[in-house]
Structures are given as structure tokens and as C-alpha cells.
Amino acid sequence: xxxxxxxxxxxxxxxxxxxxxxxxxxxxxxxxxxxxxxxxxxxxxxxxxxxxxxxxxxxxxxxxxxxxxxxxxxxxxxxxxxxxxxxxxxxxxxxxxxxxxxxxxxxxxxxxxxxxxxxxxxxxxxxxxxxxxxxxxxxxxxxxxxxxxxxxxxxxxxxxxxxxxxxxxxxxxxxxxxxxxxxxxxxxxxxxxxxxxxxxxxxxxxxxxxxxxxxxxxxxxxxxxxxxxxxxxxxxxxxxxxxxxxxxxxxxxxxxxxxxxxxxxxxxxxxxxxxxxxxxxxxxxxxxxxxxxxxxxxxxxxxx
Amino acid sequence: xxxxxxxxxxxxxxxxxxxxxxxxxxxxxxxxxxxxxxxxxxxxxxxxxxxxxxxxxxxxxxxxxxxxxxxxxxxxxxxxxxxxxxxxxxxxxxxxxxxxxxxxxxxxxxxxxxxxxxxxxxxxxxxxxxxxxxxxxxxxxxxxxxxxxxxxxxxxxxxxxxxxxxxxxxxxxxxxxxxxxxxxxxxxxxxxxxxxxxxxxxxxxxxxxxxxxxxxxxxxxxxxxxxxxxxxxxxxxxxxxxxxxxxxxxxxxxxxxxxxxxxxxxxxxxxxxxxxxxxxxxxxxxxxxxxxxxx
Numbered sequence: 001x002x003x004x005x006x007x008x009x010x011x012x013x014x015x016x017x018x019x020x021x022x023x024x025x026x027x028x029x030x031x032x033x034x035x036x037x038x039x040x041x042x043x044x045x046x047x048x049x050x051x052x053x054x055x056x057x058x059x060x061x062x063x064x065x066x067x068x069x070x071x072x073x074x075x076x077x078x079x080x081x082x083x084x085x086x087x088x089x090x091x092x093x094x095x096x097x098x099x100x101x102x103x104x105x106x107x108x109x110x111x112x113x114x115x116x117x118x119x120x121x122x123x124x125x126x127x128x129x130x131x132x133x134x135x136x137x138x139x140x141x142x143x144x145x146x147x148x149x150x151x152x153x154x155x156x157x158x159x160x161x162x163x164x165x166x167x168x169x170x171x172x173x174x175x176x177x178x179x180x181x182x183x184x185x186x187x188x189x190x191x192x193x194x195x196x197x198x199x200x201x202x203x204x205x206x207x208x209x210x211x212x213x214x215x216x217x218x219x220x221x222x223x224x225x226x227x228x229x230x231x232x233x234x235x236x237x238x239x240x241x242x243x244x245x246x247x248x249x250x251x252x253x254x255x256x257x258x259x260x261x262x263x264x265x266x267x268x269x270x271x272x273x274x275x276x277x278x279x280x281x282x283x284x285x286x287x288x289x290x291x292x293x294x295x296x297x298x299x300x301x302x303x304x
Numbered sequence: 305x306x307x308x309x310x311x312x313x314x315x316x317x318x319x320x321x322x323x324x325x326x327x328x329x330x331x332x333x334x335x336x337x338x339x340x341x342x343x344x345x346x347x348x349x350x351x352x353x354x355x356x357x358x359x360x361x362x363x364x365x366x367x368x369x370x371x372x373x374x375x376x377x378x379x380x381x382x383x384x385x386x387x388x389x390x391x392x393x394x395x396x397x398x399x400x401x402x403x404x405x406x407x408x409x410x411x412x413x414x415x416x417x418x419x420x421x422x423x424x425x426x427x428x429x430x431x432x433x434x435x436x437x438x439x440x441x442x443x444x445x446x447x448x449x450x451x452x453x454x455x456x457x458x459x460x461x462x463x464x465x466x467x468x469x470x471x472x473x474x475x476x477x478x479x480x481x482x483x484x485x486x487x488x489x490x491x492x493x494x495x496x497x498x499x500x501x502x503x504x505x506x507x508x509x510x511x512x513x514x515x516x517x518x519x520x521x522x523x524x525x526x527x528x529x530x531x532x533x534x535x536x537x538x539x540x541x542x543x544x545x546x547x548x549x550x551x552x553x554x555x556x557x558x559x560x561x562x563x564x565x566x567x568x569x570x571x572x573x574x575x576x577x578x579x580x581x582x583x584x585x586x587x588x589x590x591x592x593x594x595x596x597x598x599x
Contacts, residue, residue: 072503073504073506074506086515087597088519088594097505098506101502102505163505
């Protein structure tokens with residue numbers, strides 16, 4: 001089994017008497033691309049902020065690389081819906097920004113100016129390579145205001161992945177984009193998944209572990225290797241939202257045909273268990289990811 | 305014709321030129337009427353009187369014979385003073401313009417630099433740390449409504465009537481408004497998301513403050529400085545008018561009292577032009593270094 005990079009243990013979060021999160025448990029292994037879906041106002045953003053470390057939970061623990069995570073650090077990356085790129089840096093400088101901040105300090109940049117210049121050149125070269133990865137090398141010297149929304153989001157993603165964070169959080173990353181751009185970026189995420197698979201085949205550590213928060217079910221099923229549903233619609237919903245759905249997604253490698261029958265079945269299941277306010281089942285009913293994973297591993301062992 | 309219909313550069317230039325010509329024309333008519341009434345009038349000098357006034361302000365009398373002055377265009381020169389002794393002594397005689405320019409803009413630069421420096425630090429910190437904001441804001445908000453010239457007597461007591469007075473007046477007058485505008489720039493232009501993101505990129509607290517907050521609000525700081533230039537000159541000239549023995553304010557007061565208005569008009573044109581050039585320089589800096597900010 002691959003290494004666990006994020007573990008959410010019995011997380012509860014409340015604002016006064018109003019419980020937003022109720023006993024949330026989730027374990028994420030490296031190389032997984034997880035789609036987190038849920039109805040509006042169910043607490044997805046609260047959970048995301050808790051994972052990011054800006055709003056630690058009232059009770060429970062969030063562990064990143066087996067260490068308690070309660071403030072934002074370079075181990076957890078974030079890409080927001082509205083990009084939030086520093087407007088005074090070009091696309092290339094934006095992508096290299098994390099390397100500069102993470103690998104050097106202000107005194108280093110002042111007192112070891114010439115060493116810093118050499119290092120900066122390397123950072124910019126690396127940033128160019130990452131811009132190529134997201135198909136933006138032609139626009140490397142443009143400022144964010146000169147780029148389209150989709151391009152800015154690509155820069156934001158490159159800016160985050162260049163840091164190789166343990167977990168990358170994508171908060172409704174394609175929410176502000178048109179359909180075509182959205183599809184292109186979804187393909188880009190699938191190519192990351194492809195890289196993960198290739199790395200695993202070669203026995204390397206998969207480079208990307210991503211948790212993508214979205215309210216688009218189709219998107220969740222297309223880009224995720226695992227789909228997790230957070231919802232307050234369960235038998236104990238009065239105490240806040242919890243994980244009510246956790247299954248493998250029918251992820252498609254770029255260029256492969258999609259199994260629409262399985263896709264639609266899962267979508268219906270997801271819609272029923274996560275988004276239907278009349279559902280009053282136990283919250284564990286649709287949680288089967290780790291059981292399925294175990295089963296899959298056992299099958300593999302037998303086949304060996 | 306419609307509201308906000310754009311105009312081209314040529315039209316803009318021609319209209320601006322006509323506006324300046326209109327001012328000159330209006331002045332000429334008023335001056336001419338005044339000189340018809342009284343040919344020796346100096347309150348609205350004609351152009352030859354204006355040139356005389358300019359020459360008076362820009363030249364130095366290098367003759368020791370005051371009845372037969374020999375004025376030359378010089379910033380200043382060392383005049384030998386001998387009071388029947390063998391020892392040569394010198395005093396520096398400077399033209400009004402040079403002496404006043406040096407004094408006023410020296411005070412301006414010192415006062416404005418100190419105010420900008422303190423405002424940036426306090427404004428950025430207050431915008432970033434709500435506790436500090438809660439501590440500072442009531443005082444700066446109150447202070448911003450007190451005209452510094454009204455508090456001159458207090459400054460005489462606190463800092464005396466020396467050079468520190470001008471710095472104190474400028475600081476008192478500009479610091480609250482500049483700090484507030486920098487504070488608002490930080491709170492409005494910097495979103496929490498951006499700060500969180502910087503931390504996820506490995507930034508330290510100082511790096512967040514400099515690499516994000518300062519660099520992002522830098523064009524707004526320049527904008528606030530541009531707006532502060534006018535009030536700074538008001539406070540400075542008013543204070544010089546009251547207490548200085550050199551400086552634009554002082555010369556304006558003395559020459560106005562003598563009704564020798566030619567140097568006064570010349571100084572007003574100089575103040576306007578230098579203010580305009582300063583404003584233009586700041587705008588150019590902003591265009592050059594913050595092209596991303598737009599106009």
C-alpha cells in the first residue's frame with residue numbers, strides 16, 4: 001500500500017451551536033486524485049480550510065505526512081477559483097515564486113546577491129519547464145492581466161505543482177471558466193494522473209496527490225481517481241456534514257474511451273447519497289473505497 | 305456629443321494649450337487695466353515688471369556699493385567683508401531663489417521622506433494586524449481632522465521654531481491621511497487567500513509583508529504620495545510664512561507686504577511647475593515599474 005499523506009481523524013467544526021463538520025474521517029494516499037463533492041453550504045470550504053491549516057478544526061486532527069497540520073505550510077498547496085496570482089510578476093516569475101520563497105530567505109537574496117542571481121536563473125528555467133507542462137511556454141513573459149482566465153489557472157496550477165507539495169488542494173478551480181477551457185484543464189489533470197500511473201509502474205513515488213473540490217458531478221467523476229462526498233443529508237445530519245460517499249471513480253486516461261454506463265450509474269448513486277435532502281441513511285452506507293482497494297489488492301496477490 | 309465621449313491626443317493638447325493661453329490673456333487684460341489706472345502699479349505687474357522680478361529673485365548683487373548695485377545671474381557667491389582689518393572674511397551671498405529653493409525643498413524632502421517611511425510601516429502593519437489597527441486608528445482618525453497649522457503653537461512649544469518644526473508639521477499633517485490610505489490599500493487589495501497562498505509557497509511573515517503586501521500596494525502608495533504633495537506644500541508654505549527667515553513662504557510674505565508682486569507671481573509659477581514635475585515624476589515611476597497596474 002502506498003504512503004498516507006493526509007489523514008483526517010474525527011474532525012468536528014462548529015460555529016457556536018451550529019455544527020458544520022461532524023466526525024469527518026478521510027485518509028488519502030500519495031498519487032491519488034480525489035474529487036470532493038457536496039451540496040452548497042455543506043462545509044466543503046470549511047474542510048478545505050482545515051486541511052490548508054488556516055482554520056484548524058475545533059476537535060479532531062489533520063495529519064499531513066504523519067504530522068499535525070494546523071497552519072499553512074509548503075506541504076499543502078492550494079489553487080483557488082480566482083487564481084490569486086501576484087499581478088506584478090510575469091507568468092514565469094509567478095511559477096518560480098514558490099522556489100524563491102521556499103529555497104531562499106531575504107537575507108540570502110541581499111547578502112549573497114550573486115549566488116541568488118545564479119539560483120534565480122535555475123528557478124526560472126525550472127519554471128519554464130513547468131509552463132511547458134501546462135502548455136503555456138509561449139506566454140511565459142506575460143503578466144496575469146494579459147492572460148485569459150484559463151491561462152491564469154494553468155499558471156496557478158504550475159505555481160503550486162512546482163513546489164511538489166504532499167497534497168495539492170484545488171478549490172473549485174474551473175468554476176469561473178468556459179466549457180471548452182474547463183475541458184482542456186480537466187485533460188491536463190488527467191495527464192497528471194497518467195504521470196502518477198507511469199511513476200508507479202516504474203516504482204517511483206507518484207508526483208501528484210490532489211484533492212479537488214467541485215460542485216460539478218461530471219467533473220468530479222472525470223478528473224478524480226476517487227470520489228468523496230461530503231453531506232449533511234444522513235441519519236446524524238443534525239450534527240453537521242460528514243463523509244457519506246467514498247468510492248473509486250471510473251477515471252479515464254487521456255485519449256481513452258469512457259465507459260458511460262458505469263459513469264452514469266455512479267453519478268446517480270452520488271446524486272442520491274450526497275445531494276438528496278430526503279435521504280436519511282447511515283453515513284457509512286456508500287463508503288467503500290478502502291474495502292474495494294483491499295479487495296483489489298487481494299485479487300492482485302491471488303493472480304500473482 | 306455624449307457623456308465621456310473619448311477625445312484624441314491632439315484635441316487634448318490643443319484644449320490644454322488654449323486653457324493656458326486664456327489664463328495668460330486674462331492676466332494681461334487685468335494687468336493692462338491696472339496700469340491704465342496707475343502706471344506705477346506693482347500689484348498686477350506687466351511682463352517687463354515680471355522679468356525684472358524674476359531677475360531680482362535669480363541674481364545676486366556682487367557690488368558692495370548698495371547705491372550702485374551690480375546684479376549677476378548667480379546662485380550665490382562669497383562676498384569679502386573687511387571691516388578695516390587685515391583679516392579677510394567672507395560671507396556667502398545667495399540669490400533669493402537659490403536660498404529659498406534650498407530651504408523649502410530641503411524641508412519638503414526631509415518631512416515627506418519621514419512621513420512616507422513611517423506611514424508605510426504603520427499603514428502596512430495596521431492593515432495586516434487588526435490589533436495594531438484597533439490601537440492606532442482612533443488616534444490617526446482624530447488627528448486627520450486637526451489642521452496642523454491650527455496646532456502651530458503646540459509645535460512651537462514641543463519642537464521650537466527651528467528646522468524640526470517643518471518636519472513635525474508635515475508629519476502631523478500628512479501621516480494620518482497617508483497611513484489611512486495605505487491601510488485601506490492593504491485591507492482592500494490584499495485578500496486573505498493571497499496571504500494563505502504565499503504561506504503555502506514557503507514564505508515567511510516578512511516575505512508575505514514585503515513580497516506580497518508591499519509590492520502589490522506599491523502603486524497605490526505612489527498614488528497616495530501624489531495626493532499628499534499638495535497638502536504638504538500648504539503646510540510648509542504656511543509655516544514658513546509664519547516663522548521662517550528663508551524659504552518660499554518667507555519671501556512670499558515679505559514681497560507681498562512690500563506689494564512687490566512680480567517675484568510673488570514668479571514664485572507661484574515655480575511652485576506650480578515644481579509640483580507638477582514632481583507629480584509627473586511619480587506617475588512616470590509608476591508607469592515604468594508598475595506597468596501591470598494600468599493607468
